[in-house]
Amino acid sequence: MLIGLSQGRGFIPPMSTAFQATVSFTSESNAASGASPTRWPDWMQRLLRPMRPASGGAIDRSTGLYNRAGLFAAARDAIHRRAADAPVGMVVLEFTDLREVYQIYGSAVARKVVARIIRRLKVVQGSRGFTGRTGPSQFTVVLPGSTEENAMKQVQRALGNPARVEFDAGDSEIVLVPHLLVDSAEPGTPAQDLYREMSLELSRIQKNEMRRLHWLTSERERHSRPMKFH
DSSP states (O other), X not given: OBOOOBOSXXXXXXXXXXXXXXXXXXXXXXXXXXXXXXXXXXXXXXXXXXXXXXXXXXXXXXXXXXOHHHHHHHHHHHHHHHOTTSOEEEEEEEOTTHHHHHHXXXXXXXXXXXXXXXXXXXXXXXXXOEEEEEETTEEEEEEETOOHHHHHHHHHHHHTTTTOEEEEOSSSEEEEOOEEEEEEEOTTOOHHHXXXXXXXXXXXXXXXXXXXXHHHHHHHHHHTSOOOOO
């Protein structure tokens, strides 16, 4: 069971962790430039095998979702056609514990967990939104015409409160609680600009959380050292 939470543009510290969170694989330089990662980590490549052929370079072959470039191209076209004068909602989710799921339960279970994540995000997306894989363990949902409040309602309706993805692994239940941010941009703001800002903020949050976990671990080790007897 893997649990930790950030929600909204304000960060809520993790409630508890069964495993120490892994560092984000999305670099700040990539997030700032908007460039798609050129190579996933080896464990992720073994975990996510192609589900459908790529189409025009816009589809992430591992998940069947849009890749980063395809997501923002599709969102830009939809916003231009239908919601140019409306806000754009966005949800960025980082499932940093997918690596632990892969290591502990194996690739077959981990792939099913990813499929469950995708199904839940499709519910968040609804009939007018778009979902893409924007990092090795990061997913982004763009909701043209949606405010931040409505985007949060979509997240809570699909993932619960706190947001989580649950999977029955037979003799145990896997619970993934992602780090996530929800926000919206004013009409005319490119969705990619909002993503870039949110991704950088999420990266900062994760780094702060890693420092906090490291400090807690150090404190536990310091207080658990055996006493010296003379």
